[in-house]
Amino acid sequence: MEKIKIGVLREGKVPIDKRVPLSPKKCLEVLQAFPKAQLVVQPSPVRCFTDEEYTSLGLPLRENLANCDVLMGVKEVPIDHLIPNKTYFFFSHTIKKQAHNQKLLQAVLAKNITLIDYECITNEQGDRVVAFGRWAGIVGAYNGLLTYGRKWNLFHLKPAHECYDMEDMLEEFFKVKNLPAIKIAVTGGGRVANGALEVLERMKLKQVSVFDYLYKEFNEPVFVQLRSSDYHVRPDVSVWDSKDFYQNPHLYQSTFDKFAKVTDLLMGCAYWNPAAPVLFTPEDMRQPEFKINTVADITCDVDGSIPCTKRVSTIADPAFDYNPETGELAPAYSAEKNITVMAVDNLPCELPRNASRDFGRQLIDEVLPHLVNQDQQGVLARATITKGGQLTERFQYLQDYASGGLTKPE
Structure with missing residues (x-):
């Protein structure tokens, strides 16, 4: 059985965000509920859960996440932190053509990154299933x-x-x-x-x-x-x-x-x-x-x-x-x-500790089952903005934005 290696990112956006997608106990739950999953956590001096809270539960810390298949954060990942050819989950704040994130989307495309935006993960009725x-x-x-x-x-x-x-x-x-x-x-x-x-x-x-x-x-x-x-x-x-x-x-x-x-x-x-x-x-x-x-x-x-x-x-x-x-x-x-x-x-x-625990619950219930089972229902595919260096069909309306054109004023 092939493992899927998931890395929990350190938030790099300024101003600092102390939230995490998965708290220490939620990480343990992931490992117990999904035998196909492996987890590593990037160390952070500002995260609301300390490095020690992760290591005390046997969760490994690793600065370099290049060996991971999937990287999960909360807010936008700084451009110089992006690892090419990976799958990322985070709130990209690009789907409304936000001017301040135009270069981020361009970098994601240039680095051949598969970007799955939490904001776009919905059920069959079109309702969002993960949110703060x-x-x-x-x-x-x-x-x-x-x-x-x-x-x-x-x-x-x-x-x-x-x-x-x-x-x-x-x-x-x-x-x-x-x-x-x-x-x-x-x-x-x-x-x-x-x-x-x-x-x-x-x-x-x-x-x-x-x-x-x-x-x-x-x-x-x-x-x-x-x-x-x-x-x-x-x-x-x-x-x-x-x-x-x-x-x-x-x-x-x-x-x-x-x-x-x-x-x-x-x-x-x-x-x-x-x-x-x-x-x-x-x-x-x-x-x-x-x-x-x-x-x-x-x-x-x-x-x-x-x-x-x-x-x-x-x-x-x-x-x-x-x-x-x-x-x-x-x-x-x-x-x-x-x-x-x-x-x-x-x-x-x-209230980053509470918000992070709640968000992790949503990820475990609504996202990870699709991730580890190859997204058979297409839930993650609907939320995928970029793949293979291109915008996916659903997000073709961002083409002018991704090409350096029209943006939404801040």
């Missing part, structure tokens, strides 16, 4: 509450990235004793939104219906989950149809203004198509009845569905203020009249 979305939602919701507490000087939570893991972060919740009777809106219904809801539920905040959220007053903090149908309308159609909305978002209008009038903290977790309407406009934010004062833009679409998200923020400096009167940005918490925005674009990095 849940952890973006968990950390984003926590950061949103942290930001609201600091804005109004109610409480000061330890930043998520200073917490050892999820359990440590949950301990911080006990500090939230004086959250006023605010209303929190969570948009979306996918992994990200579910992660955010998980935090609010663990805090034992009360979830209410859309009707009650809009029309009732409460003497305690409450939250609502909003789906696309709650804040969009197609003027020429009287019945909501989700399929039509996703196929023809340009035909719809936003009705989010009714929520903006009663919401204190907005947690943006919904995927946004640029052809769809924005939730609200800069002009809307200048109206006296516009109540939102804190935004956790967890999906982090710059100049997207939430217009006050004018830039990405960082883990070290996660928030900024937006002045609705001038449209200008200011330091976070600089004026109560400003809208304070949290827009970190790499939220799962703040």
Whole structure:
């Protein structure tokens, strides 16, 4: 029986990412579940799991991974780290023609690398099966509450990235004793939104219906989950149809203004198509009845569905203020009249141990069975961007991008 040699990459992208595709215990599970698999781990001084945590379980460390058949990382691999003629798994961030990764895709083609992008691994229904979305939602919701507490000087939570893991972060919740009777809106219904809801539920905040959220007053903090149908309308159609909305978002209008009038903290977790309407406009934010004062833009679409998200923020400096009167940005918490925005674009990095364990679970359940059994169902083939020095058929639309042409502005 021929073995498949898998190398766990050290993350080389700057800024540093501490996540791993497979934690030490998940590596052991791989070896137990898939006798055809062999594993080696590239040493790393910054990984959230130490080298010793791997070696203590008998997992070998190896700097040179040239003998491996498959190399698995998380984020983009630096061009000078790419080994020719190998199969790589990582989030390449190239499928939307992102300008900053054009040279990476060109190098992958030039080095005859087979690139399988996690973002493109889907089931038969087209749903993604490996993602960090849940952890973006968990950390984003926590950061949103942290930001609201600091804005109004109610409480000061330890930043998520200073917490050892999820359990440590949950301990911080006990500090939230004086959250006023605010209303929190969570948009979306996918992994990200579910992660955010998980935090609010663990805090034992009360979830209410859309009707009650809009029309009732409460003497305690409450939250609502909003789906696309709650804040969009197609003027020429009287019945909501989700399929039509996703196929023809340009035909719809936003009705989010009714929520903006009663919401204190907005947690943006919904995927946004640029052809769809924005939730609200800069002009809307200048109206006296516009109540939102804190935004956790967890999906982090710059100049997207939430217009006050004018830039990405960082883990070290996660928030900024937006002045609705001038449209200008200011330091976070600089004026109560400003809208304070949290827009970190790499939220799962703040709880890397938990996020990595969860991701490894998905790899073991959804990816490795196809990898070790020669992808008989074509699951990995659908996610393969390059092979044999060429773009695969599904990704031929990237040809101009790969040739040095059109890119998507950052």
